Amino acid sequence: MKFSPSQGTAVVNDRSILLRRDRAAAPALRAVFPSLAQLRIELRFDGSSGILPVPQTHVLHPPARAFFVFPCPYADCDGQFDLASAVSAALGAPSLCTDGLLECAGQRAGGRASRRPCRLNLHYSITATRAPA
Numbered sequence: 001m002k003f004s005p006s007q008g009t010a011v012v013n014d015r016s017i018l019l020r021r022d023r024a025a026a027p028a029l030r031a032v033f034p035s036l037a038q039l040r041i042e043l044r045f046d047g048s049s050g051i052l053p054v055p056q057t058h059v060l061h062p063p064a065r066a067f068f069v070f071p072c073p074y075a076d077c078d079g080q081f082d083l084a085s086a087v088s089a090a091l092g093a094p095s096l097c098t099d100g101l102l103e104c105a106g107q108r109a110g111g112r113a114s115r116r117p118c119r120l121n122l123h124y125s126i127t128a129t130r131a132p133a
């Protein structure tokens with residue numbers, strides 16, 4: 001099956017297939033962060049383009065994949081948010097938490113063959129919990 005990059009929906013399908021493949025290939029959290037009991041990732045969205053996506057909370061346990069790329073919640077956007085460095089920052093911080101802001105660098109389908117920058121803001125908050133020693 002071939003995807004044509006000129007068709008918006010095909011790009012989105014392609015993206016989710018790639019994300020699924022990468023997630024499946026990622027090691028388990030407990031292999032990467034052996035002392036971790038739980039990782040809580042909260043995502044809030046903010047932007048200027050109409051209806052905002054609903055907030056998301058992801059709670060990851062040790063058997064989950066250590067994969068922290070989240071697709072932009074807009075179905076017509078090809079962007080994604082990579083929180084890998086934010087997760088590392090949380091695990092390296094004495095408080096075991098961090099928060100910050102990322103902007104979607106993807107493009108959204110804007111009607112006939114035109115695309116426009118998404119620029120959706122993601123406010124993330126990451127809290128790690130260590131297993132008792």
Ligand SMILES: [Zn+2]
Nearest residue numbers: 072077104118
């Ligand atoms: Zn986006």
